[in-house]
Amino acid sequence: MLTIRKNAALVAACLLTASAATYAASDWLKGTPEQQLKTLAELQPGLGTVMIEYANRFTTMYYAAHGGNWPMADYQLKEMREIQEVGETTRPGRAAMLKAFESSHLDKLAETIKAKDLKKFNAAFKSAAEGCNGCHAANDFAFIKYQLPKSALSPTSAKP
Ligand code: HEC
Numbered sequence: 001m002l003t004i005r006k007n008a009a010l011v012a013a014c015l016l017t018a019s020a021a022t023y024a025a026s027d028w029l030k031g032t033p034e035q036q037l038k039t040l041a042e043l044q045p046g047l048g049t050v051m052i053e054y055a056n057r058f059t060t061m062y063y064a065a066h067g068g069n070w071p072m073a074d075y076q077l078k079e080m081r082e083i084q085e086v087g088e089t090t091r092p093g094r095a096a097m098l099k100a101f102e103s104s105h106l107d108k109l110a111e112t113i114k115a116k117d118l119k120k121f122n123a124a125f126k127s128a129a130e131g132c133n134g135c136h137a138a139n140d141f142a143f144i145k146y147q148l149p150k151s152a153l154s155p156t157s158a159k160p
Pocket of ligand 1 (some may be wrong): 047048049051052054055058096097098101128129131132133135136139141144146
């Protein structure tokens with residue numbers, strides 16, 4: 001009985017510490033609700049952060065297709081569209097070009113993934129990668145040149 005009580009006290013102490021920690025974590029958010037919203041908005045990922053995820057998913061999509069894991073390739077492509085939307089929202093000036101890239105390259109890739117056609121996928125991937133770098137060059141970021149890594153970034157690409 002005593003042990004149970006002791007344990008209960010321990011659990012309660014842990015819960016208290018946890019909620020105290022949660023409070024402390026948002027203590028940095030200062031000012032009026034409007035100011036707090038502005039602070040939060042400014043912390044949303046810009047295009048550079050979005051692009052890191054975009055590129056990783058692009059690479060994983062490639063290796064998934066090559067590993068015969070077409071559902072994974074499809075999933076990565078859908079997630080590229082999702083993260084792209086974040087970029088379109090936080091950097092509206094780039095939205096039109098991102099949308100153009102999506103309709104000319106991601107839609108094409110989606111067709112080849114649906115058809116599980118590796119030859120057509122490869123051609124669409126090559127032209128999409130040129131599209132990535134074309135957009136970088138057009139926006140004064142010619143030094144950002146996507147290159148396919150020599151191996152998959154994670155072992156999840158292989159066929160399950
Ligand atoms: C709308 C034009 C556009 C398209 C399309 C585009 N990018 Fe980008 N990308 C940019 C811009 C602009 C930056 C610079 C980010 C910034 O504004 O700080 C960038 C940055 C990057 C970076 C560097 C991120 C970092 O900070 O380390 C990578 C990697 C990248 N892009 C990969 C890709 C890949 C892969 C694709 C295609 C699947 C792609 N991009 C398509 C515009 C584009």
